[in-house]
Amino acid sequence: MNKKMLIYKIAVAVAVVALAVVLLTALVRKKDTYYHLQNRGDLGPLTRSDITYLDVAAPSETNYDGTITAASWRSIYPEIADSMDANGNNTAVVDYLEQDPYLVNIYDNYGFSKDYGSARGHAFTLVDVAKTERPHATANCLTCKTPNFAKLVQDQGVGVYTMDFNEVYDQINANGEAISCYTCHGNEAGSKGKLMVTHEYVGKALGENVRTIDPGTLSCGQCHIEYYFTAVDGNGDGKLDAETMMPYHSIEEMSPEKILAYYEAAPNKDGGVGFYDWIQPGTGTHMLKAQHPEMETVLSGSHAARSCADCHMEITMAEDGTTYHSHELISPLSSPTILAGCAECHENKTPDEMIQFVRNTQSRVTARETEVGNKLSELKDALTEAVEAGKMSESQLDAVRQLHREAQWFFDFCYVENSEGAHSINLTTRCLNTAEARIEEAMQLLGK
Numbered sequence: 001m002n003k004k005m006l007i008y009k010i011a012v013a014v015a016v017v018a019l020a021v022v023l024l025t026a027l028v029r030k031k032d033t034y035y036h037l038q039n040r041g042d043l044g045p046l047t048r049s050d051i052t053y054l055d056v057a058a059p060s061e062t063n064y065d066g067t068i069t070a071a072s073w074r075s076i077y078p079e080i081a082d083s084m085d086a087n088g089n090n091t092a093v094v095d096y097l098e099q100d101p102y103l104v105n106i107y108d109n110y111g112f113s114k115d116y117g118s119a120r121g122h123a124f125t126l127v128d129v130a131k132t133e134r135p136h137a138t139a140n141c142l143t144c145k146t147p148n149f150a151k152l153v154q155d156q157g158v159g160v161y162t163m164d165f166n167e168v169y170d171q172i173n174a175n176g177e178a179i180s181c182y183t184c185h186g187n188e189a190g191s192k193g194k195l196m197v198t199h200e201y202v203g204k205a206l207g208e209n210v211r212t213i214d215p216g217t218l219s220c221g222q223c224h225i226e227y228y229f230t231a232v233d234g235n236g237d238g239k240l241d242a243e244t245m246m247p248y249h250s251i252e253e254m255s256p257e258k259i260l261a262y263y264e265a266a267p268n269k270d271g272g273v274g275f276y277d278w279i280q281p282g283t284g285t286h287m288l289k290a291q292h293p294e295m296e297t298v299l300s301g302s303h304a305a306r307s308c309a310d311c312h313m314e315i316t317m318a319e320d321g322t323t324y325h326s327h328e329l330i331s332p333l334s335s336p337t338i339l340a341g342c343a344e345c346h347e348n349k350t351p352d353e354m355i356q357f358v359r360n361t362q363s364r365v366t367a368r369e370t371e372v373g374n375k376l377s378e379l380k381d382a383l384t385e386a387v388e389a390g391k392m393s394e395s396q397l398d399a400v401r402q403l404h405r406e407a408q409w410f411f412d413f414c415y416v417e418n419s420e421g422a423h424s425i426n427l428t429t430r431c432l433n434t435a436e437a438r439i440e441e442a443m444q445l446l447g448k
């Protein structure tokens, strides 16, 4: 065989193999269905397109309440189930009351002055809700802890919110799960991993506007939001419904200013308007407690076009080539893959520079928080003194109380947001500046 013939034969063999690969790939692709989320912008270097979205039948076995558990899904999605379990790895808790002692004073007579630690992994929700020293009489505290509570509301209606905490907790703790597949996928995770809102108040508050929010954000926004327990007696049984509710109807209404206006007009537990969470002793101020407005903060900032999943769920590959979203909800700073995605917009930054950039932003924000938080604590003491001295009229005191209420609201909206400014420096700065301005105004009225 001459040299030319050999080259010819090799070329033919290579061509045949290449053709076979192309045909096989096409065949496999045709069988798989690719899943596209709505409202998602340009995905850039992220490799979501590398994920093969299966359309498989859901496991037939359900839990006592009809939800499909992670254990049942495990045989179909072992990597995803394992990665979700990894949310049990992060057990570190920062004691905020020790770190920022002024909190004990400004949350005086509210649960958070007794016990307030940082969040940890989703795996701990049922353990942590039971052991917190913050009091919880009614079952509504379980809203963001377990899919089995969301299912109970779906099945039995909003009366569930005011059921006895221990009664509902014991049943769920015995048979149910911490945050799990059902929370974000309903029973449909098999159907190409379709995301579903299972917390009914989201649809009630946002209506058609749910479609304006990326599903990879809204699934987290079922819980990582500002919410409150309504103070209305809808069915006239003499008991407040204490329904979990979001204080807005659209992205435009998610700012701290508009939410404050919403609360000013919302019913309170005295039958009047001007919702409040508790009355602070000493000052008599009707206080608002912000929860954890992550979704509101992200949607108002420079990262509104990214979903929570883009930054907190790494796209990863198992040894056998299965590509999937890790369901371990991590800090983007701990993932080279996610950090590489930042470079799409933060052009000149290496991963290390990116980490430094985030840490710098956060330390600026936390320093300002300490400054404004301490001023807020001083205002509380000054107002308490003025009330005790009895020299100002009740209406003069009320004017100061209103400023105090607003100052604490703006401060809290920033403090309790868990990213320390990384989600939106503009919003956190605006909140702290507004809080400080209200404090100064109040101090002036007090003659300080």
Ligand code: HEC
Binding pocket: 090, 118, 119, 120, 121, 122, 124, 125, 126, 128, 129, 143, 144, 145, 146, 179, 183, 184, 219, 220, 221, 222, 223, 224, 308, 309, 312, 329, 330, 331
């Ligand atoms: C059902 C409510 C709920 C949903 C939905 C939810 N979370 Fe959470 N998340 C929580 C609660 C509650 C905690 C605090 C758990 C604790 O400390 O016991 C938490 C904690 C966290 C933490 C801190 C974990 C740590 O280890 O420090 C991150 C990050 C987080 N969630 C991100 C997300 C993302 C991203 C999504 C959407 C993909 C999401 N969460 C969806 C309720 C929820």
Ligand code: HEC
Binding pocket: 118, 119, 217, 220, 221, 224, 294, 295, 296, 298, 303, 306, 307, 308, 309, 310, 311, 312, 331, 332, 333, 358, 418, 419, 422, 423
């Ligand atoms: C552009 C990227 C980006 C997006 C989008 C984003 N985050 Fe974050 N998030 C961060 C960064 C950066 C931090 C700070 C991480 C750190 O301190 O290690 C953070 C911190 C957090 C924390 C605190 C984590 C902890 O361990 O205490 C939570 C909770 C969180 N984000 C939830 C969300 C939710 C919910 C969404 C969607 C509404 C979201 N994030 C969207 C980048 C992002």
Ligand code: HEC
Binding pocket: 037, 048, 051, 053, 070, 073, 077, 080, 081, 084, 179, 180, 181, 182, 183, 184, 185, 189, 190, 192, 193, 194, 195, 215, 216, 219, 220, 307, 309, 310, 323, 324, 325, 326, 327
């Ligand atoms: C806290 C919310 C949350 C929980 C809990 C959750 N998922 Fe997901 N899941 C998501 C999000 C967000 C995505 C990614 C959507 C996107 O951006 O493409 C996703 C994606 C998926 C996909 C599509 C393939 C992929 O990797 O992107 C499957 C399948 C899936 N999840 C199955 C499960 C199963 C099974 C469980 C339980 C073991 C589970 N999920 C628990 C939020 C959740």
Ligand code: HEC
Binding pocket: 301, 302, 303, 305, 306, 311, 332, 338, 339, 341, 342, 343, 344, 345, 346, 354, 357, 358, 361, 421, 422, 423, 424, 425, 426
């Ligand atoms: C879609 C484009 C885009 C992506 C992707 C992106 N950012 Fe940003 N980010 C911006 C813009 C725009 C700003 C505001 C201008 C600036 O500071 O560069 C910003 C600002 C920031 C800030 C300062 C706080 C603020 O609100 O201005 C932090 C911290 C930050 N980004 C972290 C991250 C991290 C971490 C990632 C990756 C996980 C990331 N960003 C990915 C567009 C993006």
